[in-house]
Amino acid sequence: MKRLLKTIKTILLALLGIMMIGLIFGFAKPIWRHFVTYPKFQRQVEAFALRKKECPDVTGLKTYRGVMHLHSYWSHDSKGTISDLIDAAKLRKINFIFLTDHPHGNIDSFPRGYRRGMYDGVLLEPGSEKQGFDAWPLKDGVVNWNVNKDSVSKQIVSNGGIVFYAHSEEPHNWNNPWYQGMEIYNFHTNVKLKSATWPILTDFLINGSKYRAWAYRTIFDRQTAILAHWDSLNTHRKIVGFSAVDEHENVNFRARYTKDGRIQLMGIDTKPVGIYKVSFLNRWLLDAPDKDGWIFKWMLVNTYETSFNNSVNYLFADSLALNNISHHIIEGHHFTAFRFLADATGFCYYGAGSDGKIKGMMGDSIKIGDVQMLTAVSPYPGRFTLIKDGKTLDVTEGETYQYSFDKSLTNGAYRLEVEVKPGSEWQPWIYTNPIYLY
Ligand SMILES: [Zn+2]
Structure with missing residues (x-):
């Protein structure tokens, strides 16, 4: 009997030992990040913020920060309240929120449980995520999701609404003439494309409350295939790119x-x-x-507060009025920036004539003869990559960016990516919409 107890005790101790070793190995990386890597990143970003400089006003428009594709309690998988949303928006200086709740059925009505409009200075607009669409009808009424997808998008867009494609890694009818844009970044795509969930889980368990922004960046990918697909679509017609936070607070x-x-x-x-x-x-x-x-x-993860500091749409518009904001969203007068790295307010990418004056900005089509150079002003120094129809045309480091054309200039879609280097590595920071030269 005594021997049996001793054997059981040995087995239990051995199991406990194996579990402890497993835990130490499983959590070693996130613990190291908690005490060493992430505090270092945080210090580097704070030091980098001091390098901010004023940018000249190029467009005469204001810059508004917005989050798009996210969920509230109206969705079955979220409990985020309107006050959760507005508190987070005010903390992160977000000006507009374009929600995409999962509809309760195939007959989708606007208004729904909450009203659209201004909440404490923040513009809130309801929309739906359904059948792979981020849809914002922008007016009261009913959307009937029983009809086929192409008809729904036609119905919404021809009535003045917006239809963008959500989750761009998933299949869509890319030939549908009615959709106006697509997600070029979505946090969920990042997570989905990772082969192992354990490292993500342990990182968020250890670092989810204090260093959540950095846990997000650790699983960040440039989403190269989606960007390449976006470029190829833009050689046929304008497809606006935007970033989705796809937030549920869940x-x-x-x-x-x-x-x-x-x-x-x-x-x-x-x-x-x-x-x-x-x-x-x-x-x-x-x-x-x-x-x-x-x-x-x-x-732990997926909170409004963190997402609103992660991928943010910076939009040029005259005012926060819904018709003005939505007009500029459809025009593609915006870029995506990862805000926790640096606030991109002041940045602008535009085409200039020989007099240096703006002829059009991201999202615009400009006649080749009218534009002498593609230019960017930036509040922070960076590495600028100019991409034409999916091919890298130029990479330059500097405080601002200028690409002067020679005679070989041809028509096409020219977009800019900007990286910043708060520490020892370049980090993707900005993706602009293209300028279309014709
Ligand atoms: Zn969603």
Whole structure:
């Protein structure tokens, strides 16, 4: 009997030892990042921010920062409230939010549970993510998703709305003449294309609260295939590129009181985990209910606050009025920037005549004879890559960018990518929409 107990004890200790070694190995990288790598990155970005310089106003328009393709409580897989959204937008200086909630059925109505318009200085516009579309009808009414996809996009776009393609790695009818643009960056595509989820999970478990922006960057990919596809589409007609945050605020744990005074715990995808009695043990874990009623919140990843600091659309427009903002979105007068690296306000990419004056900016078509050079002003120094119809034409480091044409100038779509170097490595920072020369 004694020997048997001893054997069991040895086996248990060995198992415990194996588990400990596994945990140490599994968590070694994220722990190292927590204490060494990410604090270093943070210091480098803060030092880099001091290099910001004022940019001349080229366009005469204002720059607005916006997030597009994201979800609120109206979607089955989100519990984000309007006040969660607006608080995060104000913290991150986001001016417009274009939501894409999953519709409740095939008959999709606007308005829905919340009203469109200004909330504390932030423009909020409802839209739908359905059948691979990011759709914003921009007016009240009903969208009938029972008809085929091409008819839906025709219906929305011909009535003045916007249809962009979501999740560009997925199949779409790229020949559909009605869609106006596509996602060129989506955080979910990044995650999906990774072969192992364990390193992502452990990194967010260890670094999810303090260094979430850097955990995002660790799994960042340039999404080269999507960008190449976008370039090839733009050789046929204008396809606007934008970045999707695809935010749900749902990879986290929350709790609230039920009507009868018990505690309801919700887990990932806001699925209910269970209902518990209030006890001495759980009472000390809980806070007083916040304004949305939450008494416990443990947010690991995918929060509005982090996403609104990650991929942001910088848009040139006259005002925050919906018709003006949506007009410039459709025109492609915007670029994507990874804001946690550096705020890109002030950046502009445009075509200039021989007098140096602007003839058109990203998203515009300009006559070859009218433009002498492609130029960019930037609040931060960077490495500028000019891409024509998918081929790299020029790479230059500098404070600003200028590409003067010679006689070999031909028509095509010219877009710019900008990288910054806050530390020892170049980091993708900006993707502009193309300038179309004809
Ligand atoms: Zn989505």
